[in-house]
Amino acid sequence: MPSARLPRIVLWLFCGLVIVFLVAPILVIVIASFNGTPFLQFPPASWSLRWYVRFFASERWYEAALLSLRVAVVVTIASTALGTLAAIGLVRGRTRFRAALELFLVSPMVVPVIVMAVGLYFLLAPLRLTGSAAALVLGHTIVATPIVIVIVAAALRLSDGSLELAARSLGATWWRTVRYVTVPQVAPAIGAAAAFAFLTSFDEVVLAVFLGGPDATTLPKRMWESMRFEIDPTLTAISTLLTVVATVILAAAQLARRAEERS
Amino acid sequence: MRYWRSREALLVLPALAVYALLYLYPLSRLGVWSVFDPEPTLKNYRQLIADPVYAKALLNTLEVSFWVTVCALGLGYPLAYLMTTVSARARVWLMALIMVPFWTSILVRSFAWVVILGTNGIVNKTLIVLGLIEAPVRLLYNLIGVEIGMVHVLLPFMIFPLYGVMTQIDPALLRAGRSLGAPPWRAFVHIFLPLSLPGVAAGCVLVFLMAVGFYITPALLGGPQQITLATLIEMQVSDMLNWGFGATLSVLLVGAVATLFVIFTAALGLDRLTGTGKA
Numbered sequence: 001m002p003s004a005r006l007p008r009i010v011l012w013l014f015c016g017l018v019i020v021f022l023v024a025p026i027l028v029i030v031i032a033s034f035n036g037t038p039f040l041q042f043p044p045a046s047w048s049l050r051w052y053v054r055f056f057a058s059e060r061w062y063e064a065a066l067l068s069l070r071v072a073v074v075v076t077i078a079s080t081a082l083g084t085l086a087a088i089g090l091v092r093g094r095t096r097f098r099a100a101l102e103l104f105l106v107s108p109m110v111v112p113v114i115v116m117a118v119g120l121y122f123l124l125a126p127l128r129l130t131g132s133a134a135a136l137v138l139g140h141t142i143v144a145t146p147i148v149i150v151i152v153a154a155a156l157r158l159s160d161g162s163l164e165l166a167a168r169s170l171g172a173t174w175w176r177t178v179r180y181v182t183v184p185q186v187a188p189a190i191g192a193a194a195a196f197a198f199l200t201s202f203d204e205v206v207l208a209v210f211l212g213g214p215d216a217t218t219l220p221k222r223m224w225e226s227m228r229f230e231i232d233p234t235l236t237a238i239s240t241l242l243t244v245v246a247t248v249i250l251a252a253a254q255l256a257r258r259a260e261e262r263s
Numbered sequence: 264m265r266y267w268r269s270r271e272a273l274l275v276l277p278a279l280a281v282y283a284l285l286y287l288y289p290l291s292r293l294g295v296w297s298v299f300d301p302e303p304t305l306k307n308y309r310q311l312i313a314d315p316v317y318a319k320a321l322l323n324t325l326e327v328s329f330w331v332t333v334c335a336l337g338l339g340y341p342l343a344y345l346m347t348t349v350s351a352r353a354r355v356w357l358m359a360l361i362m363v364p365f366w367t368s369i370l371v372r373s374f375a376w377v378v379i380l381g382t383n384g385i386v387n388k389t390l391i392v393l394g395l396i397e398a399p400v401r402l403l404y405n406l407i408g409v410e411i412g413m414v415h416v417l418l419p420f421m422i423f424p425l426y427g428v429m430t431q432i433d434p435a436l437l438r439a440g441r442s443l444g445a446p447p448w449r450a451f452v453h454i455f456l457p458l459s460l461p462g463v464a465a466g467c468v469l470v471f472l473m474a475v476g477f478y479i480t481p482a483l484l485g486g487p488q489q490i491t492l493a494t495l496i497e498m499q500v501s502d503m504l505n506w507g508f509g510a511t512l513s514v515l516l517v518g519a520v521a522t523l524f525v526i527f528t529a530a531l532g533l534d535r536l537t538g539t540g541k542a
Binding site for chain 1: 270271272273274275276277278279281282285286288289290292293296338339341342344345357360361362363364366367368369370371372374375376377378379384385415418447448469472473475476477478479483493496497500501506509510513516517520521524528
């Protein structure tokens, strides 16, 4: 029945093209990063690792990467703690304002980051905090916490609340119950949430540009500045490394989720 | 014992305190800044109305966002549909091929489009080799470039809610339609499509909201004609150091997004928007 098969083939072809559209930019950057010519070329005429060498040899890029890493680690800890507690409060707690609270706590996800950047600048400039790693940590925490809340709250809604009820009826205090029953139950989701919080901070550009100033330059901020003036082929190597970092973190989060499904 | 869970609600307090200081307070201060200079004044809002540049930027923003939403729906719907009909193994692969670009830095992806769409980029080279065009076509620093870059970033935000709703549709309904004599296309149009509409609505509003506030992609891939509210805010603040007016534009942008957000959550429920539903 070729006539019945035809729509199916067309659907696969169309979706194949959509997938190519999604994946092509990443493939192009990865291939271009091994380019051997002194300027950006695709497809490359010769191959080398010169752009990776240049990235690791340059103190400018290296220091930016180090700052990004430091900021992202602090943001991961802060937003995972805040977000996990808030998610437990939202899902397990009883309050009349739950729907409104949840709406408020996830709303930073849709507020344009540029607006938050301007607002935080007004807040932090008088305190002389702009241009510091602290400013970046504060800004990124507000962007990362809602992601943690969404992921952990979803896991809590699927988990079994009666275990906590049992713990309470056996005499555990509410805090001990949270600490030893609720949190371990959703530990894989918390791990996944932490991974996404890390990535969110590590890749964030707009807040970094506005709040970083000349003294606190993260890797994305340095890339952004470089992109706006000239196309430096070193960017392809850095982009490839960032993609590798993202893929590894994504895979780790996925494994954590799978562990959750098994438990 | 009746309220044994009520204390857990206190756990939102640390997050609330941080949000109040770093989110609510700065955003409200923007509203205050927009009407003081340093005396109370409406001059920022008068400027907003008087100069047609700002109305044009708002229209630009809405136009770009509209077309991005339409394209994302056109590309995302078939893919989400396909994902509900393939084997579990194929679905895992499709999901991975969507997730890896999704979590790749927006900066990296926008930069990739600069490389691909440039005058010496692979798209132009291919089209010339194929003889479809004689000279390179301008695909960057115009509306096409911005659209391509933004659709690429926002497409997963369309696919996830669509897929979420489509997996809830009972396949038995389609089989029932087929057994009653409906050809496959009729079963799809009259049964599947209407049932998937909540996903369409959720995906479209999510993509539209995010597109309205987008900064990086329009700034990197757009030209002078693609000034959006977000790029305008950056210009006012960074280049012209006009913070008061930047604050006013921010209020306009947040107002637009918040209005849409509230209407949507009231109409369809927050669960669908954030994917926090019980699924």
